[in-house]
Structures are given as C-alpha cells and as structure tokens.
Amino acid sequence: MFDISPTEWTAILLSLRVxxxxxLVATPLGIAVGWLLARxxxxxxxxxxxxxxxxxxxxxxxxxxxxLLTFGRRGMVGAWLADHLGLVxxxxxxxxxxxxxxxxxxxxVRPIRLSIEAVDRRLEQAAATLGAAPGxxxxxxxxxxxxxxxxxxxxxxxxxALGEFGATITFVSNIPGETQTISSAIYSLIQTPDxxxxxxxxxxxxxxxxxxxxxxxxxxxxxxxxxxxxN
Amino acid sequence: MLRVxxxxxxxxxxxxxxxxxxxxxxGLFGASGAGKTSLINMIAGLLRPDRGVISIDGExxxxxxxxxxxxxxxxxxxxxxxxxxxxxxLDVRENLDYGRRMNRLTEDAALWRRVTELLxxxxxxxxxxxxxxxxxxxxxxLGRALLSQPRLLLLDEPLGSLDDERKEEILxxxxxxxxxxxxxxxxxxxxxxEMRKLATQVAIxxxxxxxxxxxxxxxxxxxxxx
Numbered sequence: 001m002f003d004i005s006p007t008e009w010t011a012i013l014l015s016l017r018v019x020x021x022x023x024l025v026a027t028p029l030g031i032a033v034g035w036l037l038a039r040x041x042x043x044x045x046x047x048x049x050x051x052x053x054x055x056x057x058x059x060x061x062x063x064x065x066x067x068l069l070t071f072g073r074r075g076m077v078g079a080w081l082a083d084h085l086g087l088v089x090x091x092x093x094x095x096x097x098x099x100x101x102x103x104x105x106x107x108x109v110r111p112i113r114l115s116i117e118a119v120d121r122r123l124e125q126a127a128a129t130l131g132a133a134p135g136x137x138x139x140x141x142x143x144x145x146x147x148x149x150x151x152x153x154x155x156x157x158x159x160x161a162l163g164e165f166g167a168t169i170t171f172v173s174n175i176p177g178e179t180q181t182i183s184s185a186i187y188s189l190i191q192t193p194d195x196x197x198x199x200x201x202x203x204x205x206x207x208x209x210x211x212x213x214x215x216x217x218x219x220x221x222x223x224x225x226x227x228x229x230x231n
Numbered sequence: 232m233l234r235v236x237x238x239x240x241x242x243x244x245x246x247x248x249x250x251x252x253x254x255x256x257x258g259l260f261g262a263s264g265a266g267k268t269s270l271i272n273m274i275a276g277l278l279r280p281d282r283g284v285i286s287i288d289g290e291x292x293x294x295x296x297x298x299x300x301x302x303x304x305x306x307x308x309x310x311x312x313x314x315x316x317x318x319x320x321l322d323v324r325e326n327l328d329y330g331r332r333m334n335r336l337t338e339d340a341a342l343w344r345r346v347t348e349l350l351x352x353x354x355x356x357x358x359x360x361x362x363x364x365x366x367x368x369x370x371x372x373l374g375r376a377l378l379s380q381p382r383l384l385l386l387d388e389p390l391g392s393l394d395d396e397r398k399e400e401i402l403x404x405x406x407x408x409x410x411x412x413x414x415x416x417x418x419x420x421x422x423x424x425e426m427r428k429l430a431t432q433v434a435i436x437x438x439x440x441x442x443x444x445x446x447x448x449x450x451x452x453x454x455x456x457x
Binding site: 123126131132141144 | 320
C-alpha cells in the first residue's frame with residue numbers, strides 16, 4: 001500500500017512546490033491588503049473586499065477560465081508578460097501557483113485582517129509618541145502583535161493551495177511532471193482502471209498534510225491570544 | 232515655554248483653550264469630560280486642532296493659519312497614559328529601550344541607570360508587562376517616556392487607574408521626577424490633593440475652557456465639588 005511510485009512522488013513534490021510558492025508570494029500582498037481593509041477607509045473598499053472573496057464563491061472552473069483568458073499565451077496580461085519578462089503561466093507549474101494563489105487568497109487575508117484589527121490602536125499611538133514613524137510603528141508594534149494571525153493565514157492559504165483543483169486544471173491542465181498536482185493526479189488515477197490503490201495513497205497523504213496544516217493554524221491562533229494578553 | 236491657543240469641535244462639545252506657561256509642572260485640573268485629555272492629545276499631536284497655535288520653546292508644532300502640523304513622532308513629547316500602554320510583546324527592558332531605538336539615539340548608560348534607579352524598576356527588566364502590578368506598569372511607562380529623551384512630558388491621570396495605596400506608592404516618584412529630571416511636565420488630574428503636591432502652575436478646565444490659571448491657590452478646597 002505504501003509503495004509510492006515516482007509519478008506520485010512527482011505529483012506530491014510539485015503540489016508542495018506550487019503551494020509554497022503561491023503562499024510566499026501571496027503573503028506580503030495579503031499583509032498589505034489585510035492592513036488596508038483593517039485600518040483604512042477609502043473609496044471602493046467594499047469593492048476590493050468583494051473582489052478578493054470572489055474566488056471563494058465563483059465556480060472554480062470560471063476562475064480558471066478567466067485566468068486562461070487573461071494570463072494565457074494570447075491573454076492581455078499573459079502575452080505582455082511573456083514578451084517583456086519571459087514569464088509564462090499557461091500550462092506551466094507557475095500557472096498552477098498563480099491559480100492556487102488566487103484561489104487561496106481570501107483564506108489567507110482573512111486571519112491577517114482580523115489579527116491586525118485586534119491590535120490595540122492605542123499601542124500604536126504610544127509608539128508614535130515615543131518617536132516611531134508610521135512604517136516603524138507597523139514593523140515594531142502592529143506586525144509583531146498580528147504575527148500569529150499572519151502565520152495562521154499562511155497555513156490556511158497553504159492548505160487551500162495544496163488542495164486546489166478546479167481552477168488549476170482549467171488553467172494549466174493536467175500534465176504529469178509540469179502541472180499535475182496531488183489533486184489532479186488523484187482525479188486521473190480514479191479514471192484509470194486499477195488506479196484505486198494509488199489514488200487512495202494520495203488521498204491519505206493529502207488528508208495528513210491538510211490535518212497538519214489545520215493543527216498548526218489552530219496552534220498559531222492560540223499563540224496570538226497569549227501574545228495579546230502580554231504573557 | 233509651552234503656548235497653547237486652540238479650538239476644537241468634538242461632536243457637541245467644543246474646546247476653546249488658551250494658556251502659556253513656564254512652569255516645571257503645569258497642572259490641567261477639571262472633572263472628567265472637561266476636555267483635559269483632548270487638550271493634551273492636541274499637544275502630543277494625536278489630535279489636530281480646528282484652529283489655533285501650539286508651540287514649545289518658540290518652535291511651532293501646530294499653526295492652522297499656516298497649515299503647519301508637526302507629526303506626533305517628530306515632536307519629541309513624551310506621553311504617559313492612564314492605562315500605561317506597555318507593548319505586550321516586549322519585555323520591560325525592550326519597552327524602556329523602544330524610544331531610544333526609534334529615535335536612533337546612542338546608548339546612554341548613565342541616563343539608563345539614573346532613570347531605572349529613580350523609578351526603582353531595575354529588578355523588573357526581564358519581565359513581561361502582563362506580569363507587572365498596576366503600579367509597576369505605570370513606573371515602567373514613566374521610564375519608557377523619559378528614556379525617549381523628550382523635551383516635554385505629558386501625564387494623563389497616571390494615577391487614575393490605581394487604588395489609594397498604589398497612588399501613595401507612585402506619587403513620591405513623580406515628585407522626584409519633577410525635582411530631578413529637569414523635564415517640564417503637563418499633569419492632568421481631577422484630584423486636587425495630587426495637584427497641590429505636584430503642580431507648580433494650574434489651569435482649571437471646565438467645559439473645554441480654561442476658567443482660571445495660576446498657582447495652587449486656584450484649586451478648590453480639598454473636598455469641594457469640582
């Protein structure tokens with residue numbers, strides 16, 4: 001049962017790489033957006049909030065198709081990126097990371113936003129009276145106090161990115177070694193005669209990874225509470 | 232020399248206050264809701280006046296007619312809040328050192344020793360704020376403000392959240408601070424006996440206005456209503 005084949009290993013490692021890259025790239029953006037939503041009033045704020053949550057409610061295949069239209073070889077953004085930066089998303093693992101990043105973004109931003117909202121603004125005022133410029137206040141007070149929320153968001157985003165299926169397979173297809181993640185490998189195996197055992201192996205592995213991510217996320221949240229109470 | 236001449240509308244409430252003082256400790260005395268905290272928030276730069284001027288030693292911090300406003304973090308005005316507001320993720324030592332780091336001042340061991348001895352906080356350095364008593368917290372907050380080397384220190388009812396016994400514990404430190412630290416202070420309180428012990432000049436604040444200004448004699452008798 002636990003004799004993992006090279007193809008399965010490839011899918012597992014690719015999944016981990018896609019989810020890691022997606023999370024690492026999305027995190028700074030998620031912190032910026034989380035801070036904007038928590039601390040700033042501006043025109044179009046609810047529009048931004050809605051746009052971020054859109055992938056959560058749209059059918060994933062729609063998100064994937066929209067990505068194909070914009071970031072595909074002939075898509076407006078995709079063609080420009082390919083010509084000017086040599087960055088190609090269509091049918092590459094980078095495209096899988098992009099799809100996963102966008103699909104997991106709402107889950108990543110939410111804990112970050114909530115943890116920044118929970119930071120006592122009076123502490124930020126105190127920091128300013130001690131001579132800290134706004135950027136310093138953010139780096140030395142807001143971010144450290146919201147850190148556990150940031151980590152929880154990263155873990156949650158990572159877990160979501162790891163399991164993403166619909167948008168990824170629509171956008172970058174299911175090419176072993178390039179875009180075949182655990183999810184699409186399971187999908188292929190189920191449709192193959194005698195693929196059941198291998199599929200089950202991957203199912204067990206993906207359950208284990210997801211469980212670990214949820215436990216880690218819970219642990220970080222609890223740390224956040226302790227930190228805010230000054231112990 | 233601190234000069235304040237401001238007006239600010241906050242909902243239904245209007246602050247119209249004007250005073251100038253050379254005093255070592257300027258007391259702002261009045262009932263809660265009289266506008267004392269809003270007034271020192273304006274001095275700190277946390278609140279912008281609708282109209283008026285705030286200056287310290289001839290340097291203008293706010294002048295609405297010239298549209299000038301110096302940002303909080305550039306004012307070098309220390310602030311001790313009623314609720315201490317120590318950073319919970321830093322230990323006492325890091326809290327005390329915060330202002331020096333933010334202002335990129337060089338380490339000053341003599342000043343550090345003087346402040347920690349003055350406030351008796353040398354034994355608390357490795358503790359987290361969550362493990363301090365109310366009185367200890369307030370002493371650390373005082374030390375933190377002093378070590379940022381401000382040119383003026385604002386104290387907003389620093390004894391307000393303490394019981395009588397703790398008040399008696401902190402008051403001597405404040406008196407030592409006044410006599411030894413050499414930093415002018417603005418002290419906000421609604422307790423006349425505190426005022427009498429600390430303030431060298433007193434402004435009585437009522438309904439957002441300065442109704443009297445002078446020495447301790449402008450304070451009401453010990454138990455008279457404000």
